[in-house]
Amino acid sequence: MSGYNAVLARNTENAPAGIGPYSQTVAFSHYNNLSAQLPIDPKSGKLTAGGVKEQAEQCFKNIKAIVESIDHVMSDIVRITVFVTNIKAVDAVDEVYKTFFPTYVPTRTTVAVAALPMDALVQVEALVSNGEGTIPNAPQSGDLIKLTNNTANAPISALSAQAVSFSHYSNLSAQLPIDPKTGRLVTGGVKEQAAQCLKNIKAILESIDVPFDDIVKTTIFLKDISDMEAVNEVYTTFFPDSAIARAVAYVPARTTVEAAALPMAALVQIEAVVSYGDGTPPQLVEDRHGIIIEANNTENAPKDPLSTQTVAFSHYNHLSAQLPIDPKAGKLVAGGVKEQAEQCLKNIKAIVESVDHALADVVKVNIFLKNIADIDAVDEVYATFFPGGVPARRTVGVSALPEGALIQIDAVVGNEEGTPPIVK
Template sequence: METRLDHRRSACSNFINKVRSRPAYTQSVAFSHYNNISAQLPIVPDSGILIGGDIKAQARQCLHNIKGIVESIGHTMDDLVKVTLFLQDIGDLDAVNSVYRDFFPHVMPTRTVLAVAALPLGARVQMDALLSNGEGTFPQAPCPLVKLSRSSERAPHDPLSTQSVAFSHYNNIGAQLPLDPASGALVAGGIREQAAQCLSNIKAVLEHIDVPFDDIVKVTIYLTQLADLEAVDEIYRTFFPDSAIARAVAYLPARSVIAASALPLGARVQMDAVISHGDGTPPQLVEDRHNLVIRARNTDKAPRTALSTQSVAFSHYNHIAGQLPIDMSTGKVLTDCVREQTAQCLTHIKAIVESIGHVMDDIVKVNIQLANIEDLAEVDAVYTRYFPDYLPARTVIGVSELPAGARIQMDAVMSNAESTPPLI
């Protein structure tokens, strides 16, 4: 009898075998109507070393690598719905942008940009991506779904990013800076005002496409100072839950908080979001798309946080909140050993995954933040043991700090073959 993993393997094997995988991750993992592409460094595929030259050359190589993966599975760059751009120096953004626009001659995907403390191999730039997958994965029949790219005048415009790109049952919202839509300038005030503006901009994007705020399933907050999180949380609580129905069940989306070394325009905070899209995108049939339920679930076997749900499922995906290496018996970060901290993070993710009837091999993407990028080899020594059959797509960055002095943090995206049921 075929398992959920067997179905995914039969769908993915055609392209996984065509691309060269690095030891600790798979370049591209598809499930249902999305492909998750691992972070691409500016590595020349033939030599396996970083490309020589300036930041433009490195950015171009990252994009060529993404394009090579995309084309190897029968897609084009216009099928991308989101790109995340990690820079060693935010001052390089203009140079990167001059290259970036050449790869998207028609419609821009959504985009998130941040500077980080370090990147693997000492690279100056790294990019990952999310790709629409109109043919779906077996046993879904190929379906020419429409990708809906939309922007609102009520939220800030970026010539290199679309505000919202929907495909199938998800919307991906480009990172929102604390910009006043009317002036295009940073909002006046401090961190609270900036946080409120980010969330107001997300809300404006959603209202423009007639989607309620409580359809958000995952939020990622990027802060230049983690000490600002308490003030951001004060504002965050005023936005979630947003409706009477959500308040009745105390619904909160999954969440990750990431330390950025710098953000565009000198902002102190930036947020992006993943949105459930119950209406789907055409030509999905009415009976396939309406009233799917968001399933938010927690387990006592992993740490709980006041402003985040551990796992939020919608349609064919589960989004798992950022996990720190918290010792469940003490409520504090485990020892200083990065191997033990890595195992603790993965144990929490495994507990969440198993609490909802899944296995670790159902994970399609993992995001890792390290306080010291030099710890990556030690992390990999533990990491690969948690994925016995195949390795998910992955993004790794170095950050300037992590909460509670942790050395590592992880979040994940998981396939959800049973989907979520319609509201009865």
């Protein structure tokens, strides 16, 4: 990359060192991407003693230490993701959560997964605003403001904002299939629930004057991965949403995984990351209008009609989760988790290179494993692609993955050149 926007990886001794080849936080442009924090005591390097409350508190203490080490505060967090191994533990986590966010609340996703590294009961991840930006020796608009939003047309929670915009992105809380009028799950099966999740997302976007087709990435958490085809039927009725998007067959990048359980015993939950072309004040006028979405697919990685391999907007590229599929054969590669991890990363590398970037531009990696015990084997392969351990990272064990894969990986990549209007 050029010296315009720099990938800035940082670590502090006041939070646990990574248990793999990754950094605690990686800043690029106006966001800090934090690695998911386990309940590890940074002094001992071991899990903190106690139950889920004590573990949740340690996770948040670690996040706070990282945030403060880069001269930020907890209210700069725009999104929190909570992973638990028992959905019934969420109430205990919430008690702790409230003490760290007594007034302002970020957007939030909560999901139960099959397993977490080190047999932890909880793991917490944060995305943090970075008002000063990452232009070396040339601070950007350090007084950029966050815009939080709630509408009565979507479910309201005291523990999370529906949308938090900062700079050129809006991050939405994961939407459950809750009817906002009744506050209860909609009746019916997974199709009806998927439709309600997407309706809620659409209502939130309309409340901030953002079109549905400005979504750049969705993450779908399913209670049963075999419901994916039914969800896809509904999904295609929402995407593409406009004549312009239909003309180019635009669909966002996407990740789909099976959750062990979801809040309120829902069958599906959907999270969205949205482009925000107007930016948040006081960005300069020339930085706030006409920025375009750039979607890209390459023959060198697997294609899916329901997702774009990478969607760039402003200074980020959001990649669809990559399965260990050989793009030539269209099938899972032979072998075990090492071979599958290598293919996932090869696919990511092919996509990144197809948009004239390099793996050194990757700021965040999310790894979903069928067996959490495979992480050491995965790290052997991972270190050959990221020898400096720069990207921030999240690793969770999931109940099942599409195609019966053992591993799935997605990534967020810096886009130094941005996406200005195309001049013909």
